[in-house]
Amino acid sequence: MIVGIATLLTFQLIGEILAYEIGGLVPGPVLGMALIAIALLTMAKWQRVQSAQSQTIDTSKAILANLGILFVPAGVGIVKHIDVLVAHGLALLALIVVSTVITLAVTVWSFVLAKRIFGGASDE
Structure with a gap:
């Protein structure tokens, strides 16, 4: 779960940086979500990345299942x-x-x- 959270937060940080660089036209979390979707789809073939991919998906499901607490x-x-x-x-x-x-x-x-x-x- 730590790998999944770290992956999600890393892509959100990258999205925030990109949003800042382009002047805030698109929110950082949206850019991060798009980037992680692209990354997960393109790297699905790599054996080394599949573990991180499944952990990230499992973490995302756990967060969504407990969304009400937010x-x-x-x-x-x-x-x-x-x-x-x-x-x-x-x-x-x-x-x-x-x-x-x-x-x-x-x-x-x-x-x-x-x-x-x-x-x-x-x-x-």
């Missing part, structure tokens, strides 16, 4: 600032509802526009 800090933050939530709860609820409706409307509009531009199955 949300605990957000829950603690909400509880810590419950007074703000109580004071502005209705405004926050309205904001969430309105932004959700706007997001859905823009998504539908984008889909309809893309369907008109690129064509699609006719409704007839």
Whole structure:
């Protein structure tokens, strides 16, 4: 598991460095994830790398299986600032509802526009 974590963190560091060098156009973790995917796919044939590859995949599965624990800090933050939530709860609820409706409307509009531009199955 140590090898897997070290591999994941190394690629995240490389991604962060690349993101810094290109001006932050793409987040570092995204670049790191793309690089590790490419590395794992291209190096799968090498016998020496297969052990590290399987350890990295096993570590990734373990992290994903326990992903819920990463949300605990957000829950603690909400509880810590419950007074703000109580004071502005209705405004926050309205904001969430309105932004959700706007997001859905823009998504539908984008889909309809893309369907008109690129064509699609006719409704007839």
